[in-house]
Amino acid sequence: MHGIAIIDPMEHEQRSQPRLSPSGDTEDIAAILAPRLAYFAGVARTEHVTRAAQEMQVPQSTLSRALVRLEQDLGVDLFARHGRTVSLTPAGRTFLTSVERALAEVERAAEEVRADVDPASGKVAFGFLHTMGSETVPELIRAFRVDHPRVRFSLVQNYGEAMIERLRSGELDLCLTSPVPDAPDLVARRLDEQRLRLVVPDDHRLASRKRVRLAEAADETFVTLEPGYGLRRITDDLCRQAGFRPRIAFEGEEAETLRGLVAAGLGVALLPPPAVPRPGVAELTVTAPRAAREIGVAWRAGIPDTPPVAAFKRFLLSRRGHLLPD
Missing domain, CATH: 1.10.10.10 (Winged helix-like DNA-binding domain superfamily/Winged helix DNA-binding domain)
Known part of the structure; x- marks a missing residue:
């Protein structure tokens, strides 16, 4: 009917x-x-x-x-x-x-x-450390987009622990971080290593040196990143290995801010190399203990990748040992 x-x-x-x-x-x-x-x-x-x-x-x-x-x-x-x-x-x-x-x-x-999820024009939610934002990440995205010109990126710049939490919550697909996380709910791969330098004012007693043992800075005042940042954890650990606990004059959120405060004479700092050399400071190679940090990529275990995320992950893994500028 x-x-x-x-x-x-x-x-x-x-x-x-x-x-x-x-x-x-x-x-x-x-x-x-x-x-x-x-x-x-x-x-x-x-x-x-x-x-x-x-x-x-x-x-x-x-x-x-x-x-x-x-x-x-x-x-x-x-x-x-x-x-x-x-x-x-x-x-x-x-x-x-x-x-x-x-x-x-x-x-x-x-x-x-x-x-x-479109393979050609989909989106990748990608997180990275503050210290990788000026040069490394822009160069990575530029190189990736040569073969994937329409893939879109949602970028988050933050410190390591905050990015890992956003990764776990599903806000990020991938993140570049340091130290490389070791957790059962995450998959992480080491991509490269970045040497850290002792940065001192250009009129400092050590400024004329090319190399220095970290113990020689035991009596110095340090400017560092805030607790929770991977680089702060590495700084504390390296100073402990050198036999001292650093005296902290300032805790910040940006490596280049710390470099500026070193130039102003507020203290010394352990930092990765700058994208562009900064006047007013000398950057010394630390010979002991070995001062370096591992950079890795992390993602959630057991979560299927969309085609654009899978493509960018393959690209990052292909850059092992060549992620950072020489």
Whole structure:
């Protein structure tokens, strides 16, 4: 039979209350209603169940039952029946406004995630250390985009521990970090090693030297990164190996800020090489203990890569031993 499905009048009058859990959680009713919203919007648009069923390519009986169940779950009449056609009640018009907005948002989200995994133009959420932002990461992305010109990047610059947390939460696909993490929920690969230098003011007693043992700076005041930064942890460990605990004059968030404070005479610092030489400081090779930090890439274990993430991961791994500028 064509037209609106026949509904027993008594059944229509004795509609059940929404089948929610005793707590009446919004999440429960959302799970109940969600599959029926597109059916509702389709019938509201055509004002005809048969026509809507044909457009949506679903059996008319399925569509009719879904509308009845939707009204039962809400406890209100959304449609007024007029023979073979229907029209929205005031409650139905109110409901339709929000339903159309919700369906449009779902459509937008679906298009966005499909775009993000596109092999040619998808997105990579990539985190990296502050000290790698001026030269290393821009060069990596430039080289990668030679063969993948349309891949998009969402970049996060932060210290190591914060990036690992964002990696674990799913905000990042990959991150360059130091020290290289060792945790069961992460996969990490060492990519390169970066030598650290003792940076002193250019009028410092050690400034004329090319090489120095770290123990020779035991009486100096240090400027360092804040606790929680990988470079701070390495600095503390190297000083401990050299037999002293550093006296800290300043704790910051940027290596180049520390280099500027060294130039101003506030202290000395253990830092990676600068992208551009800075006047006012001398940078000394530390001969003992061996002053270096490992740089690695990390990602979550057991999480499938999208095609653009897989491509960028392969690219990074191909740069082992050649990640950092000479």
